[in-house]
Amino acid sequence: MRFDQEPDGTRELLRVENLNVGFGEGRHARPVVKGVSFSLSAGRCLAIVGESGSGKSVTARTLVGLTGGRSHVQADRLELGGRSLIGLRDRQWRGIRGSQVGFILQDALVSLDQLRPVGKEIEEALRLHRWGTSRTRRQRAVELLEMVGVPEPEVRARQRPGELSGGLRQRALIASALALDPPLVIADEPTTALDVTIQAQVLDQLEATKRRGKALILISHDLAVVSRLADTVAVMNDGRILEYGRASELFAAPKHEYTKALIGAIPSAESRGARLSPAPRRVALGLPPRRETAGGPVLEAEGLIKRFRGPDGIHRTVVDEVSFTLGQGETLGIVGESGSGKTTTARLALALAEPDEGAVRLAGQPWTGISEKQRRERRRQITVVYQDPLSSFDPRWSVGQVLLDSLSPTEHPSAAARKKRVLELLELVGLQEEHLTRRPLQLSGGQRQRVAIARALGPAPRAIVCDEPVSALDVSIQAQVLDLLADLQAELGVSYLFISHDLGVIHHISDRVLVMSEGRVVEHGFSEEVLTRPRHPYTQRLVASLPTLERPTPDVLALTPESRRSLGAPRARAVQAA
Amino acid sequence: MSSVFSAPSAAPPLAGRPISLPRWLRELRPGVTLASFVIAFFLLAVIAPSLLASRSPYAVDLANTLRAPSIHHIFGTDESGRDLYSRVVYGARESLLIGLGATGVSIAISIVLGVTAGLSGGILDGAISRGIEVMFSFPVLLLGLLFVAVFGPSITTEIIAVGIGTAPGYARMIRGQVLAVRGSGYVEAGRALGHRHRRIVRRHIFPNAMRPLVVIFTLGVGQSIVWASGLAFLGLGVAPPSPEWGALLNAGRNFVTQAWWLEVMPGLAIVLFALSLTTIGRSIQQKLEGGLAR
Numbered sequence: 001m002r003f004d005q006e007p008d009g010t011r012e013l014l015r016v017e018n019l020n021v022g023f024g025e026g027r028h029a030r031p032v033v034k035g036v037s038f039s040l041s042a043g044r045c046l047a048i049v050g051e052s053g054s055g056k057s058v059t060a061r062t063l064v065g066l067t068g069g070r071s072h073v074q075a076d077r078l079e080l081g082g083r084s085l086i087g088l089r090d091r092q093w094r095g096i097r098g099s100q101v102g103f104i105l106q107d108a109l110v111s112l113d114q115l116r117p118v119g120k121e122i123e124e125a126l127r128l129h130r131w132g133t134s135r136t137r138r139q140r141a142v143e144l145l146e147m148v149g150v151p152e153p154e155v156r157a158r159q160r161p162g163e164l165s166g167g168l169r170q171r172a173l174i175a176s177a178l179a180l181d182p183p184l185v186i187a188d189e190p191t192t193a194l195d196v197t198i199q200a201q202v203l204d205q206l207e208a209t210k211r212r213g214k215a216l217i218l219i220s221h222d223l224a225v226v227s228r229l230a231d232t233v234a235v236m237n238d239g240r241i242l243e244y245g246r247a248s249e250l251f252a253a254p255k256h257e258y259t260k261a262l263i264g265a266i267p268s269a270e271s272r273g274a275r276l277s278p279a280p281r282r283v284a285l286g287l288p289p290r291r292e293t294a295g296g297p298v299l300e301a302e303g304l305i306k307r308f309r310g311p312d313g314i315h316r317t318v319v320d321e322v323s324f325t326l327g328q329g330e331t332l333g334i335v336g337e338s339g340s341g342k343t344t345t346a347r348l349a350l351a352l353a354e355p356d357e358g359a360v361r362l363a364g365q366p367w368t369g370i371s372e373k374q375r376r377e378r379r380r381q382i383t384v385v386y387q388d389p390l391s392s393f394d395p396r397w398s399v400g401q402v403l404l405d406s407l408s409p410t411e412h413p414s415a416a417a418r419k420k421r422v423l424e425l426l427e428l429v430g431l432q433e434e435h436l437t438r439r440p441l442q443l444s445g446g447q448r449q450r451v452a453i454a455r456a457l458g459p460a461p462r463a464i465v466c467d468e469p470v471s472a473l474d475v476s477i478q479a480q481v482l483d484l485l486a487d488l489q490a491e492l493g494v495s496y497l498f499i500s501h502d503l504g505v506i507h508h509i510s511d512r513v514l515v516m517s518e519g520r521v522v523e524h525g526f527s528e529e530v531l532t533r534p535r536h537p538y539t540q541r542l543v544a545s546l547p548t549l550e551r552p553t554p555d556v557l558a559l560t561p562e563s564r565r566s567l568g569a570p571r572a573r574a575v576q577a578a
Numbered sequence: 579m580s581s582v583f584s585a586p587s588a589a590p591p592l593a594g595r596p597i598s599l600p601r602w603l604r605e606l607r608p609g610v611t612l613a614s615f616v617i618a619f620f621l622l623a624v625i626a627p628s629l630l631a632s633r634s635p636y637a638v639d640l641a642n643t644l645r646a647p648s649i650h651h652i653f654g655t656d657e658s659g660r661d662l663y664s665r666v667v668y669g670a671r672e673s674l675l676i677g678l679g680a681t682g683v684s685i686a687i688s689i690v691l692g693v694t695a696g697l698s699g700g701i702l703d704g705a706i707s708r709g710i711e712v713m714f715s716f717p718v719l720l721l722g723l724l725f726v727a728v729f730g731p732s733i734t735t736e737i738i739a740v741g742i743g744t745a746p747g748y749a750r751m752i753r754g755q756v757l758a759v760r761g762s763g764y765v766e767a768g769r770a771l772g773h774r775h776r777r778i779v780r781r782h783i784f785p786n787a788m789r790p791l792v793v794i795f796t797l798g799v800g801q802s803i804v805w806a807s808g809l810a811f812l813g814l815g816v817a818p819p820s821p822e823w824g825a826l827l828n829a830g831r832n833f834v835t836q837a838w839w840l841e842v843m844p845g846l847a848i849v850l851f852a853l854s855l856t857t858i859g860r861s862i863q864q865k866l867e868g869g870l871a872r
Contacts, residue, residue: 350770352770376772376774378772380771380772383771384767384770386763386767391762391763391764392763392764392766392767393764393767394764394786395786396785396786405768405781406771455767455771458771459772
């Protein structure tokens with residue numbers, strides 16, 4: 001795993017050997033990074049890939065001395081441009097940050113000063129390192145903004161972060177990281193919160209940075225994003241680098257079982273119908289009766305229009321002429337970028353908001369335009385799973401209480417029947433009885449989403465509205481949840497209205513798809529057709545922006561039986577430690 | 579991420595454990611314990627002050643006026659030679675009655691107003707909110723004055739006056755809490771499950787909106803005592819010979835340059851009591867939330 005000389009003979013800029021980082025003292029000491037080694041040359045990109053808790057961000061922060069006061073950093077070698085970074089004082093680190101290493105954080109909205117124009121922010125970075133005069137600094141700030149592709153840089157330099165769009169903000173952050181022309185740039189999840197088209201623009205900028213001869217360290221959980229930029233890849237899990245090598249080789253023929261599982265977990269067009277997680281298909285329980293698949297559609301929406309009054313008093317049409325039908329046992333995906341009206345459409349489908357025009361019918365009966373009292377009993381036919389399960393649970397309640405709450409007292413009159421049903425629900429989503437008394441806060445993200453799914457199944461609904469149900473999850477957990485949803489549909493014949501911004505997820509799970517943009521449905525049809533041969537320019541742009549990873553053949557990704565078992569939940573150890 | 583598919587977790591290592599103390603001793607927190615003792619002391623002072631102080635709080639001893647704290651008079655004596663320690667102990671009954679009573683009145687008023695405003699929205703919410711703002715523009719003391727002027731000075735009047743005076747602040751806080759909880763994901767999830775509005779209010783909105791207020795109310799008790807002392811200072815509270823803490827503070831004000839203890843000791847009693855109540859309130863809150871404050 002050590003390269004004494006860079007394989008392509010380029011000039012080596014950074015060398016890290018046997019890096020160990022731990023937090024806490026004595027009995028509470030917790031190693032986070034364990035014996036990590038890598039090197040990087042100018043004009044190259046190293047991607048550190050891993051799931052949350054893998055230690056990838058801590059590794060990156062070590063290179064700018066930002067691991068915090070309670071951390072212990074040890075390394076055999078930690079050299080940047082021939083200078084050792086071991087045991088530097090705070091003042092020395094400040095000299096390195098910005099001038100030697102530029103650091104780009106995930107969320108530009110919190111990393112930039114809200115009250116300061118972005119131009120001033122960049123000037124400040126220059127001033128701290130005593131660069132130029134105030135006039136040349138102002139010029140430089142505008143140049144930098146122009147360099148990272150910000151249109152009208154003179155105007156933008158005078159705007160505050162809140163006045164800029166997410167993409168412009170992230171580019172302004174990149175500009176400030178590049179201000180002093182540092183030879184090494186570290187980007188920690190630079191595109192995670194961004195829409196796919198914006199993400200493509202930001203990745204373009206990072207690629208340009210690399211072409212200008214900077215060394216780039218890209219930290220990401222997204223293998224597809226990484227595959228676009230990286231020359232070398234380090235796959236991290238539980239503080240260790242499991243696999244390290246050339247990107248092309250690693251993606252085409254992953255050697256480590258964990259890497260294989262990680263690549264296999266990415267939902268995409270090719271993964272349709274296949275399982276994403278290493279865990280086997282669960283044995284069918286055959287408990288609740290499968291719903292009749294015959295009959296009309298479960299949900300019909302006809303010409304839905306919803307307007308909201310903005311703070312400026314102007315009415316904005318958020319959902320504009322949206323129509324769809326959802327058949328029994330079918331998955332209808334709604335894909336679009338933020339602000340496209342997906343979530344409002346979901347709320348209209350759930351009759352949590354009334355459309356201004358148009359109507360929704362549930363199981364052939366009117367669902368909008370009736371009183372809440374008439375709706376109440378029928379609400380059990382359509383339930384919901386949210387993106388953030390934690391906020392959808394009463395913080396005082398245990399898992400058992402949450403699930404009990406979802407049951408109808410008429411369908412389960414006795415306490416014993418209710419208890420039996422709750423256990424049944426837990427088993428359906430793959431949780432155990434021991435989870436009953438836990439609070440959602442004590443569960444992992446994947447377990448919380450399982451509880452949310454169990455609650456949605458509680459009333460034995462015909463349809464479940466899934467609003468970005470896997471967007472906040474790590475890729476291996478996302479894979480498990482998507483597999484679970486597929487299993488449940490096969491067993492129970494439940495329909496999904498599945499909302500996501502992630503084309504890969506939509507392509508993997510949906511039978512049919514609606515593509516939404518600015519409140520309108522720009523294209524709809526079978527997923528295969530719409531997403532592989534998009535006709536509308538917006539869909540074409542969306543599909544083109546999506547970074548894709550060439551999925552190796554199934555036999556390359558095949559796992560040994562042992563690792564299948566141990567990788568059923570690749571993060572098991574990390575969470576117990578947390 | 580221990581999921582269904584993960585192997586059972588290993589047993590916790592035994593080697594790292596410290597010497598095993600009894601469970602109750604390990605979980606004992608010094609702050610809470612100390613606070614409990616303070617509260618117990620004051621409760622005993624309310625129930626049976628003669629057990630804690632042997633001297634009478636009213637016995638005048640003109641030979642020993644304005645004595646500094648000593649072994650004979652641990653809190654010192656006042657201008658009439660009365661033992662200050664006895665007066666503080668005997669004053670606990672009236673002071674705590676005023677503090678708890680006024681907070682109780684305040685809670686009752688503010689919950690009704692705050693929850694109604696938060697749940698109703700529209701015109702009713704507007705009316706209550708404006709009303710609260712009008713109340714805010716009156717100083718608590720002025721409102722108390724008005725009340726005492728109409729009904730005459732007595733403990734009851736004082737309790738009601740301070741209770742009404744401090745209610746608007748709490749009412750606004752409760753309204754904000756109710757609004758926040760009403761817009762939360764779990765309330766919408768309850769609606770989506772087809773629960774009645776009444777059930778959602780009872781099971782989600784009310785308890786969650788009240789949760790953060792436990793601590794604030796315990797703080798309010800101390801604050802109420804301070805407000806009541808302000809009224810006493812204006813001659814509108816409890817009558818002078820009474821050893822109520824507020825009255826003690828105000829009586830001592832005239833001698834503050836010669837006898838600091840007349841201010842410090844009753845003040846200390848108020849602070850100590852309020853602090854202990856807050857500490858216990860916070861620990862109760864943590865217990866209610868299962869040790870997981872969000």
